[in-house]
Structures are given as structure tokens and as C-alpha cells.
Amino acid sequence: MGRFIFRRILGLIPTMFLIITLSFFLIRLAPGGPFSSEKKVTPEVMQNLLKKYHMDEPLFKQYLRYMGDVLRGELGPSFKNKDYSVNELIAVSLPNSLILGVTSLALALLFGIAVGVVSALNQNSAADYTAMSAAVIGISVPLFVVGPVFMLVFAMKLLWLPASGWITGRAGLKTLIMPAVTLAFPYFAYIARLSRASILEILRSDYIRTARAKGLKQSAVIWRHVLKGALLPVVSYLGPAFAGIVTGSVVVEQIFLVPGLGNFFVKSALNRDYTLIMGTVIVYSFILIVMNLIVDIIYGLLDPRISYK
Numbered sequence: 001m002g003r004f005i006f007r008r009i010l011g012l013i014p015t016m017f018l019i020i021t022l023s024f025f026l027i028r029l030a031p032g033g034p035f036s037s038e039k040k041v042t043p044e045v046m047q048n049l050l051k052k053y054h055m056d057e058p059l060f061k062q063y064l065r066y067m068g069d070v071l072r073g074e075l076g077p078s079f080k081n082k083d084y085s086v087n088e089l090i091a092v093s094l095p096n097s098l099i100l101g102v103t104s105l106a107l108a109l110l111f112g113i114a115v116g117v118v119s120a121l122n123q124n125s126a127a128d129y130t131a132m133s134a135a136v137i138g139i140s141v142p143l144f145v146v147g148p149v150f151m152l153v154f155a156m157k158l159l160w161l162p163a164s165g166w167i168t169g170r171a172g173l174k175t176l177i178m179p180a181v182t183l184a185f186p187y188f189a190y191i192a193r194l195s196r197a198s199i200l201e202i203l204r205s206d207y208i209r210t211a212r213a214k215g216l217k218q219s220a221v222i223w224r225h226v227l228k229g230a231l232l233p234v235v236s237y238l239g240p241a242f243a244g245i246v247t248g249s250v251v252v253e254q255i256f257l258v259p260g261l262g263n264f265f266v267k268s269a270l271n272r273d274y275t276l277i278m279g280t281v282i283v284y285s286f287i288l289i290v291m292n293l294i295v296d297i298i299y300g301l302l303d304p305r306i307s308y309k
Contacts, residue, residue, distance in 0.1 A: 008293050012286075019285045020070060020278070024063055027274055034079035034272045053079065066278070075282070076275035080267070086279035089264055094283060096166065097253070097260035101246040103180040105238075108187035108245075113234065115188075116195020117222070123200065131192060138189025147182045147255040154178060164257040179256040183249055187241055191234055198230040205229075239295035243288035 035049055050056040054065060069076055075086035115135070119128040155163035161178050162171040169175060202208060203226060211221050250262030261280060268276035 005293070005297065008296070012289055012293075015289055016282070016285065020067070020282060021063070023278060023281045024066060025059075027277055028059060028062075030272075032272050034274055053077075070282070075279040078268075078276045079273045080271045080276070081273075086275050089276065090261065090279055090283060093259060093261040093264055096258060097246055097249055097262060099167070100176070100179055100183065100249050100252070100258060100260060101242065103176060104183035104249075105187065105242055105245050107180060107184040108191055108241075109234075109238070111184075112188045112191025113195050113227075113231070115192040116199060117227075119192070119196045120199035120203065121222075128196075132196070135189035135192045138185045139193075141185075143182060143186070143251045144255065146185055147178075147252060150178050150182055151255070164255075166257075166259055175256075179249075179252050179258055182255075183245060183252045187245060190237065190241070194233045194237060195230060198233045199226055202226050202230045235295055235298050238298075239292040240288065242291045243284065246284065246287055 034053075035046065047056065054062060057065070066076070073087075075090070077085050078089060081089060115131045119131045122128050151163050154161045155178070162169075162175050165171055165175040167173055167176050208221060208225060211225050216224075246261075249258070249260055250265055252258065253260040253262040254266065261283065264276055265280045267273070268280060
């Protein structure tokens with residue numbers, strides 16, 4: 001296992017190198033630029049702007065300069081947020097996105113598995129149909145619809161929760177509830193369906209029939225035997241789910257005014273802020289790769305049939 005983890009960590013280097021390289025050239029080749037939306041300036045002023053950010057140099061030289069900065073941990077200055085570097089903007093906003101993402105994934109995992117277990121143990125019952133109907137709604141309805149509906153009901157009609165803000169404000173943790181539930185909703189639906197299907201398959205296995213024939217209680221069969229095998233598809237889903245839930249928080253952060261990384265991701269794309277776009281791409285890519293590595297490790301711990309050599 002140790003050698004496998006070491007090899008995977010080494011594999012991060014060429015993967016990240018390829019992502020950074022492709023992103024750098026694709027962004028530079030796209031129409032427009034960081035100064036396209038600026039008011040009309042003289043050619044001399046524009047030339048000075050390009051020189052300040054080394055954009056007057058050949059493209060390959062810009063690439064080598066940027067790679068050197070990345071290797072030193074420097075992601076460069078933001079073109080639009082002129083008083084801040086990309087490192088500073090990410091350091092301020094990423095923790096907020098991670099708090100929202102981890103909370104949402106924990107809710108989705110907890111309630112998704114619970115609903116999947118209940119549905120599988122009560123197959124074709126009213127509870128099963130109700131739970132799977134909720135899951136279908138969660139998969140089908142987009143976040144930009146779910147969020148405003150929650151806001152209308154719980155903030156404006158019932159006045160239970162604040163409509164927007166963040167945990168650092170006066171409302172405190174209450175501001176986390178609606179964004180976290182909104183973001184968790186589609187992932188809860190996927191996990192519930194995955195859990196139900198996997199548990200139904202495991203329940204029909206020979207070793208489960210043997211466990212029941214030995215006189216084990218239903219609770220012992222479920223907790224000791226069924227869940228361990230049934231969670232494998234869910235664990236496989238968690239890697240891309242975590243990355244998706246962090247990157248997918250862009251919409252939710254915009255709706256509930258959460259000061260997360262998604263806000264900068266949207267603005268940097270609209271403003272052609274090259275360095276900030278690259279910084280967010282690097283962060284999101286790194287999260288996805290690391291989470292996939294963690295999932296592979298957990299997968300091997302859950303399933304003894306898997307051996308990493």
C-alpha cells in the first residue's frame with residue numbers, strides 16, 4: 001500500500017504539469033484579453049500595461065516564466081484585483097468554499113446512505129417510492145432553482161433563516177444551513193440511489209443468506225456485512241463528488257452571497273483575468289486528483305479482495 005501511495009503521489013506531478021500547460025495555452029489562445037474591457041487607451045499606455053505583466057514577450061517565454069513562478073508557489077498578481085495577488089485571493093476564499101463543500105458532502109453522505117438503507121430494506125413500499133421520488137427530484141432540478149425556492153420558503157415566508165451572508169456575520173452558523181442543504185441536494189440523491197441499488201444486490205448474495213441462517217440479527221447483518229460491501233460504489237463516487245461539490249458551489253455561492261472561491265472563478269472568467277483563472281484551475285484540479293487518490297486508498301481498505309502492488 002505504501003509503495004502504491006508513493007507512486008500515485010509521484011503521478012500527481014506529470015498530471016498537474018499537463019493540466020497547467022493545456023490551461024495556459026488554451027486561455028491565451030481564447031479571444032479577448034485582461035485589458036479588452038478597459039476604456040480606450042493610447043497604444044503607449046497599452047504597451048506599458050503589457051510590459052508590466054510580461055505579456056509583450058513571446059508566448060512560450062511567458063509560459064516558462066509562469067511555470068517557474070508556479071514551482072516557487074507564486075501564482076502571480078491578479079490583473080483585475082490590482083491590490084492582491086492570486087495567492088492572497090485563494091487563501092481568503094478557498095477555506096469558505098471548503099467549509100461549504102465538506103458540510104454539504106457530509107449531509108449528502110449521511111442522509112443519502114440512511115435513505116438508501118431504508119429504501120432497500122423496504123423495497124416497493126411507500127417509504128421506498130417516496131425516497132426515490134425525492135432522489136429523482138434532486139437529480140432533475142438544477143441548483144439555481146432549488147436555492148431560490150429554499151430562500152423564498154425558509155427566509156422570506158417562514159423567516160427561519162437568513163437569506164444570505166456567511167458564518168462570520170451576525171447570523172453565524174445559520175447562514176450555512178441553506179447553502180449547504182442546497183448544494184447537498186443532488187449529491188444526496190445520487191448517493192441514495194447508489195446505496196439502494198448496491199444494498200439490494202448485496203442482500204441477494206450467498207454470504208448474506210448464510211449470515212442469516214446462522215441466526216444473526218438483522219441489525220448485525222446490515223452493519224457488519226451488508227454496508228461494508230454496499231458502500232464500495234458510494235466510495236468510488238466520493239472522489240469526483242467532492243471535487244464537483246467544491247467546484248459546483250459556484251452557483252450556490254452566487255445565490256447566497258458566500259465569499260468563496262467560486263465568486264472569483266466566475267469573475268476571472270468574465271474579466272479574462274489570466275492568472276486568477278489559472279490559479280482556480282490549479283486548485284480545483286489538485287483537489288480532484290487528491291480526492292481520487294484518497295478514494296482509491298479507502299476502496300482498498302473496505303474491500304480485502306483489492307491488493308495494491
